[in-house]
Amino acid sequence: MGLILHHRYFCPHSRFVRLVLAERGLEAELVEERPWERRTDFLRINPEGTTPVLELVDGVAVPGPDGVAGWLDDTDSLPPGRRLMPEAIGHRIEVRRLMRWFHGKFFEEVSGPLVEEKIDKRFIPAEYGGGAPNTTALRAARANIRYHLAYVGWLAARNDWLAGPSMSYADLAAAAHLSVVDYLGEVPWNDDAAARDWYARVKSRPSFRTLLNDRVVGMQPSASYADLDF
Amino acid sequence: MGLILHHRYFCPHSRFVRLVLAERGLEAELVEERPWERRTDFLRINPEGTTPVLELVDGVAVPGPDGVAGWLDDTDSLPPGRRLMPEAIGHRIEVRRLMRWFHGKFFEEVSGPLVEEKIDKRFIPAEYGGGAPNTTALRAARANIRYHLAYVGWLAARNDWLAGPSMSYADLAAAAHLSVVDYLGEVPWNDDAAARDWYARVKSRPSFRTLLNDRVVGMQPSASYADLDF
Secondary structure (H helix, E strand, C coil), X not given: CCEEEEECCCCHHHHHHHHHXXXXXXXXXXXXXXXXXXXXXXXXXXXXXXXXXXXEECCEEEECHHHHHHHHHHHCCCCHHHCCCCCCXXXXXXHHHHHHHHHHHXXXXXXXXXXXXXXXXXXCCHHHCCXXXXXXXXXXXXXXXXXXXXXXXXXXXXXXXXXXXXXCHHHHHHHHHHHHHHHCXXXXXXXXXXXXXXXXXXXXXXXXXXXXXCCECCECCCCCCCCCCC | CCEEEEECCCCHHXXXXXXXXXXXXXXXXXXXXXXXXXXXXXHHHCCCCCCCEEEEECCEEEECHHHHHHHHHHHCCCCHHHCCCCCCHHHHHHHHHHHHHHHHHHHHHHHHHHHHHHHHHXXXXXXXXXXXXXXXXXXXXHHHHHHHHHHHHHHHHHCCXXXXXXXXXXXXXXXXXXXXXXXXXXXXXXXXXXXXXXXXXXXXXXXXXXXXCCCECCECCCCCCCCCCC
């Protein structure tokens, strides 16, 4: 059996893993999960009940974006200078800090509420919390994206890539979260040219192609979503 | 300058870092933060604004329990077989999974709400969200601790230590979170002998001693807190 990725198409943590696998040339069978259904076979491989989970072989599963990145570092055959986790100690500290930032803070303040309110609630049955979006949560996320985008622009202007001189997990984490917000038309790209230029570079990588084909049933992506020259 | 740990005494993520440093024989000057004050010098070294942050040298700071563990692994001089991150791939996957579990899920469901409602709200000014505890949040955390304790017991009965045959970051993460809940008298130790026996082993390590002297002003610890034969 090959790799199996239990994921959701618009879960930003799942998208990070898809990008990472594609960058490393690893293919995985995609299985879409609806965590709110608490499917027994899914909970058996990940009692936490969250996506993503990368199933390596029967009975061995790696949960979470941090888990998958760590496993890849343990098994990476690339020379250290070409890995998504860089070699220099200071650079590694910054990559880990920014993974925390995007998978934690950006998710809590921006991508998490936007995906939940605008996408997930359309598909989650009312008894599990589905229904109309909470406009207070949407308003807060729309205010938060502005300072986060400015921070991305500041990081991108300081170095070639967000955490240093080479592309790393930090760029893929930021891009994964921004990509779902972009689908929803909620990234004010005109606010920050440095952030937009950096995102255009990440977005034009072959690893990004499959994400740009994802669609939410009944909801068209924003005009910028699949446009490489947005 | 030596290491400086920006922390809070009853922040479980901070306690994890104190345990890890003590296990590795590293001393750090402790600086207590009140994150709700958003102190400028603290935000400068960690824009995320959360504890813990380990300041290595002026201008280089490592935020978060995962960041500190990663940095330690990068710089560890111990032979691989004696590190807190073990050597075997399967064991490493399990250590990362359980760090996610305790620093994420256990914190959200148990230690986070209990510390916030019972400790932090006593010290946070009303305009920043302080005040009387939310009894609904307390009730939920008290229900959640029961299944978490059973899970700890199941893990402890399966191996010598939570993630495998040697003590690892997973044990220190679990013990850090349980220790604050124990201070508050909210761990139903009699429910699970395997969990209690494992915790007694971690608690009797020299690295744990300093935590057992911590006190919340005006709030005595539970009878079990500092008792090694609880």
